[in-house]
Amino acid sequence: MQRGVAYGVMAGALWGMIFLVPRVLPDFSPLLIVAGRYTMYGLVSLIAVLPTARSLAQRLARDDLIALVKLALVGNIAYYLLLTAAVHLIGIAPASLIVGVLPVTVTLMGRRDHGAVPLARLVWPLATVTAGIVCINVDVFTAAGATPVSVATRLIGVACAVGALVCWTWFAVENARYLQRQTHFSGNEWSVLWGVVTGALGATLWLVIAVLPSGGPHGEPAPARWHTFWLLNLALAVGASWLGNGLWNAAAKRLPLTLSGQMIVFETLFALLYAFIYDQRLPRPLELAAILLLVAGVCWSVRRHSDGDASGTTPIEDKAQASAH
Numbered sequence: 563m564q565r566g567v568a569y570g571v572m573a574g575a576l577w578g579m580i581f582l583v584p585r586v587l588p589d590f591s592p593l594l595i596v597a598g599r600y601t602m603y604g605l606v607s608l609i610a611v612l613p614t615a616r617s618l619a620q621r622l623a624r625d626d627l628i629a630l631v632k633l634a635l636v637g638n639i640a641y642y643l644l645l646t647a648a649v650h651l652i653g654i655a656p657a658s659l660i661v662g663v664l665p666v667t668v669t670l671m672g673r674r675d676h677g678a679v680p681l682a683r684l685v686w687p688l689a690t691v692t693a694g695i696v697c698i699n700v701d702v703f704t705a706a707g708a709t710p711v712s713v714a715t716r717l718i719g720v721a722c723a724v725g726a727l728v729c730w731t732w733f734a735v736e737n738a739r740y741l742q743r744q745t746h747f748s749g750n751e752w753s754v755l756w757g758v759v760t761g762a763l764g765a766t767l768w769l770v771i772a773v774l775p776s777g778g779p780h781g782e783p784a785p786a787r788w789h790t791f792w793l794l795n796l797a798l799a800v801g802a803s804w805l806g807n808g809l810w811n812a813a814a815k816r817l818p819l820t821l822s823g824q825m826i827v828f829e830t831l832f833a834l835l836y837a838f839i840y841d842q843r844l845p846r847p848l849e850l851a852a853i854l855l856l857v858a859g860v861c862w863s864v865r866r867h868s869d870g871d872a873s874g875t876t877p878i879e880d881k882a883q884a885s886a887h
Contacts, residue, residue, distance in 0.1 A: 570810065579801060587794065602764075621747065
């Protein structure tokens with residue numbers, strides 16, 4: 563169990579990088595960052611799939627391919643596009659805290675597949691999460707320097723973060739349901755196939771970029787910045803997507819459900835840690851309150867669900883064992 567916890571913490575540390583990279587690359591548009599990240603991820607997945615490519619191709623049906631495209635579009639392309647936009651508009655802390663409600667939303671959306679937990683048992687955990695969301699939104703709109711224009715921008719940023727949460731929630735539940743229906747791919751095989759399809763979609767995005775303005779808020783990126791851009795996207799492809807997923811799979815195999823679901827919270831905590839280090843500041847009072855409330859509410863909710871279904875698995879566990887972040 564100690565090794566499983568260590569693997570879960572390391573996966574969270576790697577996944578937290580996905581929030582930091584848009585902050586480090588403010589001069590690159592969300593579309594450019596998404597295209598760069600998933601093109602690199604597709605190349606890494608393609609290398610990983612080569613030894614078993616013939617076997618996987620023989621088992622890959624038309625329905626599988628359609629499912630992979632839908633899951634990649636929503637769970638990768640749309641999710642990270644919205645998340646990157648949220649980080650650019652409102653910063654890492656609010657974006658990561660809103661998306662950090664993921665364990666609760668995934669579990670709630672997927673409960674009908676595994677037996678319902680009475681909502682009465684979730685009143686206080688959900689109230690705690692709601693209080694945390696209120697705190698971070700109050701902080702977003704009352705931070706120093708807010709203007710009528712920036713308020714509108716922050717509203718869009720919050721909407722993007724909520725949209726990213728919706729995308730990943732849908733993906734986690736639908737991915738779990740599809741894996742339960744099909745038995746010809748293991749979780750790791752499905753994850754690699756998903757990476758290859760995502761890479762193909764990421765490469766296609768460059769055609770869109772060719773006819774659209776490619777600069778971020780500060781205009782076109784300087785030529786020297788492209789080196790940093792590709793290095794960071796390679797780090798995301800290898801670290802956050804490939805190695806992070808492997809560590810999470812290893813953690814999920816060693817931990818009970820009551821603990822494995824809570825490990826996802828480390829992604830949010832590391833994202834916040836990176837943000838405060840990068841900005842060279844301590845969390846503001848409302849940010850600190852939001853962190854404590856959201857972590858407590860998520861852990862409380864996961865434990866309530868686990869207590870109600872100790873013998874089964876939830877979409878959270880299925881997601882952890884079968885998908886790449």
